[in-house]
Amino acid sequence: MISVKNRAQHSSSMKWRYIKQRLFFAVVTSAVALIILSLGGILSYVFINGIGVINWDFLTQHPRDSMTAGGIMPAIIGTFYLTLGAIMIALPLGVTSAIYLSEYAKQGALVRIIRIGINCLAGVPSIVFGLFGLALFVVFLRFGSSILSGSLTLGILILPTIIGASEEALKAVPQTFREASLALGVSKWQTILRVVLPNALPGILTGSILGIGRAAGETAPIMFTAAAFFTAKLPHSIFDEVMALPYHIYVLATAGTHIDQTRPIQYGTALVLLALVLGVDLIAIVIRGYVRRRKRW
Amino acid sequence: MINNGIINNKIIEVRDVHFYYGGFKALTDVTMDFEKNKVTALIGPSGCGKSTLLRLLNRMNDLIDGTRVEGRVLFEGENIYDPHVDPVEVRRRIGMVFQKPNPFPKSIFSNITYGPRLSGMTRRDELGALAEQSLRRAVLWDEVKDILSQSAMMLSGGQQQRLCIARALAMKPDILLMDEPTSALDPISTAKIEELIEDLKKTYTIIIVTHNMQQAARVSDYTGFFYIGKLIEYNATEKIFTKPDVKQTEDYITGRFG
Ligand SMILES: Nc1ncnc2c1ncn2[C@@H]1O[C@H](COP(=O)(O)OP(=O)(O)OP(=O)(O)O)[C@@H](O)[C@H]1O
Ligand SMILES: [Mg+2]
Numbered sequence: 325m326i327s328v329k330n331r332a333q334h335s336s337s338m339k340w341r342y343i344k345q346r347l348f349f350a351v352v353t354s355a356v357a358l359i360i361l362s363l364g365g366i367l368s369y370v371f372i373n374g375i376g377v378i379n380w381d382f383l384t385q386h387p388r389d390s391m392t393a394g395g396i397m398p399a400i401i402g403t404f405y406l407t408l409g410a411i412m413i414a415l416p417l418g419v420t421s422a423i424y425l426s427e428y429a430k431q432g433a434l435v436r437i438i439r440i441g442i443n444c445l446a447g448v449p450s451i452v453f454g455l456f457g458l459a460l461f462v463v464f465l466r467f468g469s470s471i472l473s474g475s476l477t478l479g480i481l482i483l484p485t486i487i488g489a490s491e492e493a494l495k496a497v498p499q500t501f502r503e504a505s506l507a508l509g510v511s512k513w514q515t516i517l518r519v520v521l522p523n524a525l526p527g528i529l530t531g532s533i534l535g536i537g538r539a540a541g542e543t544a545p546i547m548f549t550a551a552a553f554f555t556a557k558l559p560h561s562i563f564d565e566v567m568a569l570p571y572h573i574y575v576l577a578t579a580g581t582h583i584d585q586t587r588p589i590q591y592g593t594a595l596v597l598l599a600l601v602l603g604v605d606l607i608a609i610v611i612r613g614y615v616r617r618r619k620r621w
Numbered sequence: 622m623i624n625n626g627i628i629n630n631k632i633i634e635v636r637d638v639h640f641y642y643g644g645f646k647a648l649t650d651v652t653m654d655f656e657k658n659k660v661t662a663l664i665g666p667s668g669c670g671k672s673t674l675l676r677l678l679n680r681m682n683d684l685i686d687g688t689r690v691e692g693r694v695l696f697e698g699e700n701i702y703d704p705h706v707d708p709v710e711v712r713r714r715i716g717m718v719f720q721k722p723n724p725f726p727k728s729i730f731s732n733i734t735y736g737p738r739l740s741g742m743t744r745r746d747e748l749g750a751l752a753e754q755s756l757r758r759a760v761l762w763d764e765v766k767d768i769l770s771q772s773a774m775m776l777s778g779g780q781q782q783r784l785c786i787a788r789a790l791a792m793k794p795d796i797l798l799m800d801e802p803t804s805a806l807d808p809i810s811t812a813k814i815e816e817l818i819e820d821l822k823k824t825y826t827i828i829i830v831t832h833n834m835q836q837a838a839r840v841s842d843y844t845g846f847f848y849i850g851k852l853i854e855y856n857a858t859e860k861i862f863t864k865p866d867v868k869q870t871e872d873y874i875t876g877r878f879g
């Protein structure tokens with residue numbers, strides 16, 4: 325039984341709860357709106373300013389007239405090589421590390437320390453990776469400013485992403501699959517190879533693709549390790565310097581005497597880079613969605 | 622009242638076994654023989670250590686960090702916990718069926734041939750013959766013979782469990798361990814699996830954990846009753862279910878247990 329007084333209190337507390345709920349909802353909605361608006365703002369700004377210069381020639385020609393005209397083809401190719409190199413280095417290393425951490429290592433202090441280390445690595449500013457790459461790969465190992473040095477640096481940069489995604493994907497494989505395989509007298513390694521990895525693969529791929537997007541977009545790590553201001557020739561080996569999209573934007577926008585004249589090219593390059601990164605992320609999202617729908621455990 | 626004396630043709634001898642999960646002692650001084658080509662049921666209240674003992678017999682407990690075994694488990698006279706024994710080899714000869722059906726998210730055919738393939742059988746016709754034989758043995762062949770390439774996840778729970786039995790049989794083990802294999806199934810699937818057990822014991826030694834007293838009475842030749850990590854009473858099933866020696870056993874099987 326609720327007394328009259330109680331009921332009054334009850335309804336006023338209900339009202340307050342209602343107001344709080346509305347308030348909270350409003351805050352959340354505006355936060356989301358803000359994010360979407362700024363994303364949309366950036367994208368459309370780059371699109372509007374950059375779309376004017378985009379045409380077939382822009383994508384397939386070398387720069388001309390001190391980079392004030394012509395295309396950005398060498399930078400596209402350079403970014404492609406650097407990213408491909410980075411993923412070729414980081415994927416095997418990252419996946420094997422993740423397998424060690426989640427399948428083999430005894431969970432304890434050591435593994436905790438390794439995990440903290442990996443997380444710290446993820447938080448290191450990318451310019452520090454650039455300096456590290458310069459010191460280790462370019463100078464000490466004498467790879468020079470090259471695709472190899474740049475790929476190695478970018479590879480280390482995206483390693484935490486790939487380890488994290490792979491570990492998560494491995495953990496998501498039900499323990500019952502492992503037990504089923506081991507109980508059949510299949511060795512642990514074969515179990516990982518035949519049952520665990522195939523089921524974790526989509527998750528690993530998603531993580532790697534996000535890593536690709538990250539590697540393609542970074543400027544600082546390649547600034548001292550791989551990227552050339554301008555090269556007339558395309559790379560012939562992994563020891564050659566390359567042009568790269570993010571660095572090309574940086575160079576056009578900050579160095580030289582034609583900064584204002586090359587604005588359209590800067591935006592055009594930015595648009596190509598954005599399209600590439602978003603395209604790659606989109607692939608990741610599609611894969612994830614496809615796998616989620618197919619999964620039945 | 623542990624009558625290991627009635628076991629003549631011993632395939633497994635558990636000797637003075639204590640088992641620990643970290644600091645927790647789950648089994649205390651278990652000594653128990655298992656008869657070849659018979660069905661032995663392990664019964665007892667929840668948490669008494671039935672699954673622990675079962676998983677001890679094919680070294681599945683090795684997979685859990687921080688576990689420790691004392692004592693010996695002899696399989697055909699050899700201690701499977703001897704340092705030079707490969708647990709993978711033990712599991713190849715002592716198969717296991719789990720409480721929840723756990724087929725791989727692969728085709729029915731791949732589920733059956735998974736084990737044999739990884740232990741070296743590669744010829745397609747051999748694998749095909751083995752798959753048919755195993756599926757027939759598990760009384761599943763007629764239901765799946767036309768859909769072998771479909772995902773095992775499409776099957777019903779009861780079919781999945783028989784598939785898991787077939788998958789274990791394809792390794793041609795000597796012993797089949799079953800941990801509450803019907804507890805997730807409907808009565809009809811349960812009946813099918815009980816029939817299957819009856820048939821399988823001609824060729825295999827079966828050790829089954831069950832919470833279903835009727836099931837233990839129906840399918841098993843010997844029954845061991847466990848209570849808080851100890852083997853309390855072990856005897857022929859008929860004896861256990863008609864004239865148990867220990868009061869605790871009687872209370873448990875008649876459902877008068879606290
Ligand atoms: N992985 C584990 N870590 C720690 N303790 C465990 C673990 N598995 C089981 N135990 C404990 O060991 C004891 C025996 O467990 P077990 O699973 O063997 O019981 P059970 O007789 O099979 O019970 P149920 O009938 O509920 O399946 C229980 O007290 C349980 O809490
Ligand atoms: Mg159990």
